[in-house]
Amino acid sequence: MPSPAALDAFVALLGPDRARSDADTLTLYAQDETPGRCLPEAVLFPHSHEEVAAIVRLALEHRLAITPRGAGSGNVGGAQPTPGSLVLSFECMNRVLEFNPADRLIVVQTGVVTDDIDRLARSAGLMYAPDPGSSAYCRIGGNLAMNAAGPRAVKYGVTRDHVLALRAVTGAGRELRTGARTSKYATGYDLTRLLIGSEGTLALITEATLKLVPAPERTASFRLCYASNTAACAAVSRVMQQPVVPSALEFMDRRSIEAIRNYGAAEGLPPGTEAVLMVEADGPAEDIPRQVAALENALQGEGLLELQTGFTPAEIQTLWTARKSLSHAVKKIAPLKINEDIVVPVSRLAELVAAIDALGTLHRLPIVSFGHAGNGNLHVNLMVHPDAAEEMARAESCLKELVETVLRLGGTLSGEHGIGTKKRKFIPLEIEPETLGLMRELKRLFDPQGILNPGKKLPD
Amino acid sequence: MPSPAALDAFVALLGPDRARSDADTLTLYAQDETPGRCLPEAVLFPHSHEEVAAIVRLALEHRLAITPRGAGSGNVGGAQPTPGSLVLSFECMNRVLEFNPADRLIVVQTGVVTDDIDRLARSAGLMYAPDPGSSAYCRIGGNLAMNAAGPRAVKYGVTRDHVLALRAVTGAGRELRTGARTSKYATGYDLTRLLIGSEGTLALITEATLKLVPAPERTASFRLCYASNTAACAAVSRVMQQPVVPSALEFMDRRSIEAIRNYGAAEGLPPGTEAVLMVEADGPAEDIPRQVAALENALQGEGLLELQTGFTPAEIQTLWTARKSLSHAVKKIAPLKINEDIVVPVSRLAELVAAIDALGTLHRLPIVSFGHAGNGNLHVNLMVHPDAAEEMARAESCLKELVETVLRLGGTLSGEHGIGTKKRKFIPLEIEPETLGLMRELKRLFDPQGILNPGKKLPD
Numbered sequence: 001m002p003s004p005a006a007l008d009a010f011v012a013l014l015g016p017d018r019a020r021s022d023a024d025t026l027t028l029y030a031q032d033e034t035p036g037r038c039l040p041e042a043v044l045f046p047h048s049h050e051e052v053a054a055i056v057r058l059a060l061e062h063r064l065a066i067t068p069r070g071a072g073s074g075n076v077g078g079a080q081p082t083p084g085s086l087v088l089s090f091e092c093m094n095r096v097l098e099f100n101p102a103d104r105l106i107v108v109q110t111g112v113v114t115d116d117i118d119r120l121a122r123s124a125g126l127m128y129a130p131d132p133g134s135s136a137y138c139r140i141g142g143n144l145a146m147n148a149a150g151p152r153a154v155k156y157g158v159t160r161d162h163v164l165a166l167r168a169v170t171g172a173g174r175e176l177r178t179g180a181r182t183s184k185y186a187t188g189y190d191l192t193r194l195l196i197g198s199e200g201t202l203a204l205i206t207e208a209t210l211k212l213v214p215a216p217e218r219t220a221s222f223r224l225c226y227a228s229n230t231a232a233c234a235a236v237s238r239v240m241q242q243p244v245v246p247s248a249l250e251f252m253d254r255r256s257i258e259a260i261r262n263y264g265a266a267e268g269l270p271p272g273t274e275a276v277l278m279v280e281a282d283g284p285a286e287d288i289p290r291q292v293a294a295l296e297n298a299l300q301g302e303g304l305l306e307l308q309t310g311f312t313p314a315e316i317q318t319l320w321t322a323r324k325s326l327s328h329a330v331k332k333i334a335p336l337k338i339n340e341d342i343v344v345p346v347s348r349l350a351e352l353v354a355a356i357d358a359l360g361t362l363h364r365l366p367i368v369s370f371g372h373a374g375n376g377n378l379h380v381n382l383m384v385h386p387d388a389a390e391e392m393a394r395a396e397s398c399l400k401e402l403v404e405t406v407l408r409l410g411g412t413l414s415g416e417h418g419i420g421t422k423k424r425k426f427i428p429l430e431i432e433p434e435t436l437g438l439m440r441e442l443k444r445l446f447d448p449q450g451i452l453n454p455g456k457k458l459p460d
Numbered sequence: 461m462p463s464p465a466a467l468d469a470f471v472a473l474l475g476p477d478r479a480r481s482d483a484d485t486l487t488l489y490a491q492d493e494t495p496g497r498c499l500p501e502a503v504l505f506p507h508s509h510e511e512v513a514a515i516v517r518l519a520l521e522h523r524l525a526i527t528p529r530g531a532g533s534g535n536v537g538g539a540q541p542t543p544g545s546l547v548l549s550f551e552c553m554n555r556v557l558e559f560n561p562a563d564r565l566i567v568v569q570t571g572v573v574t575d576d577i578d579r580l581a582r583s584a585g586l587m588y589a590p591d592p593g594s595s596a597y598c599r600i601g602g603n604l605a606m607n608a609a610g611p612r613a614v615k616y617g618v619t620r621d622h623v624l625a626l627r628a629v630t631g632a633g634r635e636l637r638t639g640a641r642t643s644k645y646a647t648g649y650d651l652t653r654l655l656i657g658s659e660g661t662l663a664l665i666t667e668a669t670l671k672l673v674p675a676p677e678r679t680a681s682f683r684l685c686y687a688s689n690t691a692a693c694a695a696v697s698r699v700m701q702q703p704v705v706p707s708a709l710e711f712m713d714r715r716s717i718e719a720i721r722n723y724g725a726a727e728g729l730p731p732g733t734e735a736v737l738m739v740e741a742d743g744p745a746e747d748i749p750r751q752v753a754a755l756e757n758a759l760q761g762e763g764l765l766e767l768q769t770g771f772t773p774a775e776i777q778t779l780w781t782a783r784k785s786l787s788h789a790v791k792k793i794a795p796l797k798i799n800e801d802i803v804v805p806v807s808r809l810a811e812l813v814a815a816i817d818a819l820g821t822l823h824r825l826p827i828v829s830f831g832h833a834g835n836g837n838l839h840v841n842l843m844v845h846p847d848a849a850e851e852m853a854r855a856e857s858c859l860k861e862l863v864e865t866v867l868r869l870g871g872t873l874s875g876e877h878g879i880g881t882k883k884r885k886f887i888p889l890e891i892e893p894e895t896l897g898l899m900r901e902l903k904r905l906f907d908p909q910g911i912l913n914p915g916k917k918l919p920d
Contacts, residue, residue, distance in 0.1 A: 149646075154643075161617075181870045182804065183614075184835045184872075186618075189658055191899070194651075196650065197645075198650075217703070241561070242674075243677070343645070377642075412640035415646055430647060430648075431648050438651070
């Protein structure tokens with residue numbers, strides 16, 4: 001718990017409005033979108049890189065931990081305070097520092113909302129490609145911390161692929177400038193990508209130079225209903241083995257469809273539908289028919305019940321209705337979802353989906369899986385009642401077996417949500433001891449006192 | 461100088477054929493494609509990751525430095541032995557460990573020749589996108605060490621963008637597995653990209669899992685002749701501000717054209733030509749006409765003397781003749797080229813080219829510039845006589861002013877060649893002291909005894 005002198009020092013730095021320890025503020029910042037909460041000691045709202053550096057220096061002096069926070073939209077506990085920590089919210093660092101369409105780049109403070117970056121880019125015919133589900137309110141700093149992605153990643157890549165340079169402050173108070181403003185860089189060590197995905201445990205990223213790409217002129221959407229998970233997974237595999245890369249390739253499994261049906265949002269689905277794919281193509285208007293033909297051809301096959309193509313924004317919206325209802329629908333199954341974010345090579349997706357089905361049966365748990373099939377990235381939701389101890393124990397066993405299955409299939413623990421507090425314990429199953437040991441030493445090098453986001457990413 | 465016991469230990473590990481210290485072998489491995497040479501103490505040819513790990517352990521035990529080497533095709537001295545060092549050649553580590561078209565990946569030992577990877581990929585309709593100029597003989601390990609690129613980078617990105625996972629041995633003998641086989645990864649720290657571009661100073665990369673992309677069905681090439689550098693740079697800027705990204709956008713400046721003329725290879729160029737662009741578009745056959753039209757439109761403008769489009773392989777080859785003759789042509793100007801590899805944001809290219817012209821006049825030096833204009837990446841060649849001390853002194857001043865100009869324009873020291881021994885002294889002009897300090901600490905963490913490629917990348 002910080003001394004009154006420590007709190008005074010933060011108030012002296014930022015003023016009372018931006019260094020708060022009133023009960024209401026502490027309550028508001030006690031959790032992110034992950035179950036579990038812990039009151040921080042204070043919440044700080046810096047305006048600039050220089051203020052972040054000053055906060056780190058004060059935190060070092062007073063031996064206080066910092067929990068960095070964008071919008072708090074993460075679901076692995078990455079922005080959940082640890083006991084005695086300060087929350088450093090990037091909300092007030094929301095300035096666009098430079099918008100440069102000629103060089104296809106934008107320089108932002110890391111509290112800018114992701115969609116605001118994309119919107120500004122679109123005004124010049126460009127786009128910011130990564131599109132996490134929370135893009136309407138999440139902040140780019142959180143995207144950088146987690147190496148966030150979204151449906152478009154299958155064609156455009158993840159956050160990591162769209163960053164040119166960073167400004168940051170390490171846990172030792174060292175101020176960094178990484179990378180360059182250019183599309184090629186072979187000068188220093190690649191600190192840019194070392195910080196991306198490090199979940200605020202190495203350094204606090206204060207400013208980012210992001211790459212923009214030409215915005216596609218037109219988008220075409222498909223919804224495909226299949227008679228089984230297997231049929232849908234086979235179609236995914238066919239799509240990813242022909243040259244037209246879709247701009248989205250989303251999958252909903254049998255349990256997802258069941259949940260949508262029970263929620264009453266399945267009226268448009270033909271009888272017998274057990275799995276659905278949502279597919280998008282994008283590009284120049286002239287080229288869309290060619291892409292649509294190639295994708296339709298790959299999507300055809302045994303078990304396809306219906307293929308619907310939507311072209312107007314209204315048609316596209318209709319096609320996506322079932323998908324959008326899903327997060328509400330799953331809440332009806334059980335009060336808590338244990339949300340995994342696992343990835344396998346796309347050729348192993350069918351095996352993964354079958355294994356998940358078997359695990360659900362074995363452990364008597366509803367498991368709803370959907371996600372970014374083109375990347376082999378599934379969100380696997382174990383639906384549980386948190387007060388039912390025996391059920392929770394079954395969920396725990398099931399989770400461990402799921403992770404083991406994923407690793408056996410050549411996969412990884414997280415594709416876009418990160419590790420946070422929730423998945424740390426599984427890290428030693430994936431990362432070999434010598435490699436993990438080096439990661440721990442990297443942590444110590446960047447943050448020798450361990451003040452940056454303790455208890456996250458790496459296991460203790 | 462290693463003790464006889466040390467040499468015996470390497471012979472015991474690898475056998476006399478693969479642990480050599482005869483004069484012929486030492487002479488052969490005393491240099492790379494950079495001027496300057498130094499005999500190593502021995503040359504080692506491991507077959508496997510395990511042998512590389514054993515070599516590092518022996519080197520630590522006997523306190524010997526290791527100079528890693530792919531094909532020795534680098535031109536910054538990255539593979540040049542330092543006094544007393546062992547050369548570790550990856551030539552015999554040239555096995556493809558797995559070729560997996562379904563998951564669009566290939567796993568290789570790092571001594572495989574880059575073009576061999578691409579050739580295998582093409583057999584399944586895929587390609588390995590990075591295409592350094594030396595791809596016919598360079599080895600993928602060198603590409604990884606330098607974060608190599610080539611003409612296609614403007615559309616497809618650099619080596620860094622095409623790697624999923626690595627196996628490596630640090631200078632402390634620690635064996636690493638980084639990344640995953642999946643197209644998304646948000647699990648551990650991104651050691652993969654930290655090693656890429658680290659020039660063998662942190663770890664020796666033994667195996668790489670590379671990403672493959674669909675091979676384009678067809679390529680269209682253009683050659684454009686402009687009346688001035690300015691007119692050509694303006695065209696580059698127009699191309700990079702419209703949505704069709706070319707698969708190559710190569711520039712040759714006035715001095716390059718002069719060199720080609722003097723070499724007698726300019727017969728096809730219209731009179732008054734002072735700068736040339738070579739442009740390629742690639743994609744599905746059906747989409748090529750649209751791309752060609754958009755690019756032609758952007759390439760038109762004041763100072764365009766001639767636009768030629770080639771479609772058959774023979775036509776394409778004709779178009780590239782002048783470009784291919786360039787490296788021979790420049791050798792006629794002076795015996796030594798001091799080859800820079802600088803990058804500026806593409807909007808600053810015209811300023812850079814004008815500044816280079818002015819520097820050449822000021823310092824009375826022929827400077828020939830050409831390269832990957834779509835990335836703002838120029839190879840700037842100061843042509844000198846190494847024995848003319850006064851001229852070399854002028855070249856030295858000119859080089860420093862060139863680097864200062866590049867940095868003033870928001871650029872970086874190297875786009876694809878790396879730093880090696882040749883550009884280390886300029887690093888402090890670009891990288892701030894606190895960031896550089898952290899890079900030095902990273903080096904110490906990975907390689908505490910400093911045995912991996914000493915004297916490269918970071919300044920002393």
